[in-house]
Amino acid sequence: MEKNLLVSASPHIRDHITTRRIMLDVVIALTPAALSGIYFFGWKAALLIAVCIVSCVVFEYIMVKIRKKPLSIGDCSAIVTGLLLALSLPPGLPVWMAILGCFIAIVVIKQLFGGIGYNFINPALGARVFMIISFAQAMTTWVEPGLDAVSSATPLAIMKQAEAGAVLPDMSDMLLGNIGGCIGETSVIALLIGAVWLLARTVITWHIPVFYLGSVALLTWMLGGEGVFNGNPLLHLVTGGLLLGAVYMATDYTTTPMTKKGSIIFAIGCGVVTSVIRLYGALPEGVSFAILFMNLLVPLIDRYTIPKNFGGAIKK
């Protein structure tokens, strides 16, 4: 009738959710943005995406073997890192630079700090910032969408008058993604489709994207134009890597606070730093630096946002 009964601690049932399912949902959510990037920027974009995903997975495999840890490729987190990194690179970037970026992301930032769950900054973002600093020229060479890619400027650079005489593209082009920029950041519509997917699958909650985008909108409206309350917040929301950052990078579990309250503080912090860099900094874009900066504050935020326990203090 029975041999040895299994004895284990309660609970005896578990939800179906796994780390792998969460990561695959992120991949699915990023697919529209990737496809629109390939559509607008052509085979070079496709090549970069493929190279980044493959090299991230390979680096992950090698590092896990060296560290003699259980094989973690199955959790698909390396695919997410590769895809995110590729989507935040300019389409014309040399392949070897992309591979170096993947090395930084997976080997240095993720695995050397202990692998999944232990990295202190978002690997894709950290690698991107490393590349912006190392390859300033290549990382800011934008191309016009289309097969004969010609050098172009991003709307944010135009706003900063970095390129004299250039005019802003139409709003419809900006929503579709038919503008210069990184592979995955240009199409607002594609990014929003992915955001809806993530929310529907409860991979993310609305708090971080809404508070991040909200604080950028408020600050750029307040301080972005001549005088106060004269800026163009909509333009700031649809341009640059803001949407990609707010929905996919500032919501990375490992490098953001764990409580709702902490998440809101984190998101507002990201919004403030992004706006300050965009409006007053030397760089046209500040999303990567803002999120990275806030990543570093996460342990501090977590420490000061411990939820009050049910019922309050111990009596007597």
Place this chain on the structure above:
Amino acid sequence: MLRKKTFKQGATLPHIKNTAQDQTILMPAPKTIVVPMLQHIGAPCEPTVNKGDHVKVGQVIGDTDKYVSAPIHSGVSGKVVKMDIILTYAGNNVPVMIIESDGENEVYEGVRPPKIGNLDEFVKAIRASGLVGLGGAGFPTHVKLNLPNEANIDTLIVNAVECEPYITSDNREALEHTRHVVRGMQIIGEYLKIPNIIIGVEDNKPESIEILSQAVKGTKIKVQPLITRYPQGAEKMLISALTGRKVPSGGLPSDVGTIVLNITTVSFISKYLETGMPLVKRRVTVDGTAVKNPGNVEVVLGTTIRELLDFCGGVTEEIKKVIMGGPMMGIANYNIDMPILKQNNAILALGEELGDPPDETPCIRCGRCITRCPMSLMPVYLDLYSRRRDLDQLHKYHIMDCMECGSCTYNCPAKRYLVQSIRMGKTLIKQQPKVKGGK
């Protein structure tokens, strides 16, 4: 219908209530019963009869002078054949009495309806009945009813939530013994002079809500439907859902003017006052993928799991795990020769479909454990510091508030054994000698 209420956070579990429609079946008393001397929270009982003695149904066979305890009665008539010691599923060695039935089921002469004139006699009668919380916790009911300052209690809460999957025994009590449920509530309300009586039922038991609502018409009792959510049956969560009051950390329901009793416990009080038959039988939900005929069975306490499963048509496959209680907080048994105890509301025999316990992977800091924790704790840190044996940090994160409901572990995508390591942390703290001037 009243607006449905609920509490904050917690988990959403699958609705597995296969046996909700199954009328309770009476299982004949087995040939022998195995009766442990500890079937409640508190001090164990001492045997009051000796080996070779003849006992009858309802006769006291174990009792103690200790206050937090409840006497134990024989469920069969027959001979005490052996005194032994068993290792219970909780990990304690407990004395047991083995009684061989003579098949007569002769009722003990002392079994007659108790005479009650005042609260004191009422509480004494409840103690004599051997009643403990029948919802799973097994806390002696007379201790709960014997309030130091009963004037402060304004609400009696009857717990008919039954938030764990599979279990339907309280649901059957509401449907089959509605009269006793209502009468029991009125009796307690009268003796303890409690003005408000609320019975909380989750909305996955619409029949119970309907029948109870009909039955309480014309009384002051209120039937409150609740949005189904785990662990609503936990005392503190139920009080919060029904009254909005929060029991302070380390406190009791009486601190916020409430007393919480399980529905089957309440119903038993009414039956006991009518018949005088102490707690020797109870309804158990038998379910799980390995059980041939799942259902609700009324068994004599001391019947072994093996006999109970045989009564339910045996098993259809090799049993992989046997759980006493629900799948969220129940305890896995190491063999099936364990007896049914007073507080066992379900036996789940699960087969191959259960699968193996999942492999643990690194925490990805998603925060799901925090947003699910009904006690607003941070299980992720309790897990971390328990493993590190950092007792100071465990205190800081309020480890002793954890009731081990398992909502965090259930929802963990990294499949971490949070409850298991939190239990270890709590044990470490309990082993710690009391620090002078400590909290």
